Amino acid sequence: MAGPRPVVFSGPSGAGKSTLLKKLIKEHDNVFGFSVSHTTRNPRPGEENGRDYHYVTREKMQAAIDNGEFIENAEFSGNLYGTSKAAVQAVQAKNLICILDIDMQGVKNIKKTDLNPIYISIQPPSMDILEKRLRDRKTESEESLQKRLNAARVEMEFSKEPGMFDVVIVNDNLDDAYGRLKQTLLEEINKVNKAKTS
Numbered sequence: 411m412a413g414p415r416p417v418v419f420s421g422p423s424g425a426g427k428s429t430l431l432k433k434l435i436k437e438h439d440n441v442f443g444f445s446v447s448h449t450t451r452n453p454r455p456g457e458e459n460g461r462d463y464h465y466v467t468r469e470k471m472q473a474a475i476d477n478g479e480f481i482e483n484a485e486f487s488g489n490l491y492g493t494s495k496a497a498v499q500a501v502q503a504k505n506l507i508c509i510l511d512i513d514m515q516g517v518k519n520i521k522k523t524d525l526n527p528i529y530i531s532i533q534p535p536s537m538d539i540l541e542k543r544l545r546d547r548k549t550e551s552e553e554s555l556q557k558r559l560n561a562a563r564v565e566m567e568f569s570k571e572p573g574m575f576d577v578v579i580v581n582d583n584l585d586d587a588y589g590r591l592k593q594t595l596l597e598e599i600n601k602v603n604k605a606k607t608s
């Protein structure tokens with residue numbers, strides 16, 4: 411069988427992408443695999459190298475980019491982020507649905523590849539609510555928060571571009587947003603579960 415289609419999650423920082431995708435991975439045992447990106451930002455409390463990100467220096471990451479090891483990479487809020495070819499291949503080798511959590515530059519660049527994912531945009535109900543969620547998360551300095559809010563305004567406009575995303579989910583009530591997400595991915599989830607039993 412051809413492998414399952416990957417899924418790209420994008421949307422403003424703080425919209426709830428990680429919250430939703432962690433729930434999805436947890437509920438569906440051995441169906442999804444997370445593409446672990448590289449980043450030059452520092453780990454947050456609770457994050458683990460190799461699970462949440464591969465944390466690297468800018469020099470090391472730039473060298474790997476120059477060496478052609480990345481499918482896409484971007485500068486976001488003062489740090490480099492990127493999806494390595496190895497990260498995606500590791501998930502696809504297990505015939506799992508590969509999940510990518512990337513910004514809008516990543517979306518544009520993935521569209522130039524033959525990955526053919528389902529594109530899902532996760533959006534906050536409003537800028538005010540987004541700001542509150544980011545502040546309450548307590549992961550950002552004031553400078554980083556402002557950079558992320560500025561980027562969020564652009565990301566919110568980007569999600570409205572015709573044909574850019576297959577589905578746009580507004581993450582207001584978490585259970586509702588999660589229900590919508592599961593409905594969107596039901597066909598791919600069923601395909602993976604069926605392949606497991608055949």
Ligand SMILES: Nc1ncnc2c1ncn2[C@@H]1O[C@H](COP(=O)(O)OP(=O)(O)OP(=O)(O)O)[C@@H](O)[C@H]1O
Nearest residue numbers: 422423424425426427428429543547581582583584
């Ligand atoms: N529906 C919701 N209602 C209230 N709070 C939420 C909801 N969804 C997520 N949150 C909270 O909002 C904060 C931001 O969510 P999360 O970290 O998942 O965002 P993100 O899009 O992955 O951000 P980033 O791109 O910066 O990693 C978290 O503290 C999370 O617990």
Ligand SMILES: Nc1nc2c(ncn2[C@@H]2O[C@H](COP(=O)(O)O)[C@@H](O)[C@H]2O)c(=O)[nH]1
Nearest residue numbers: 423447483484486491492493511512513516
């Ligand atoms: N283009 C890419 N964007 C990525 C990648 N990994 C994460 N991201 C995006 O960066 C921001 C910030 O993430 P954070 O963990 O520092 O809050 C967010 O929008 C992610 O979607 C990547 O490999 N490529």
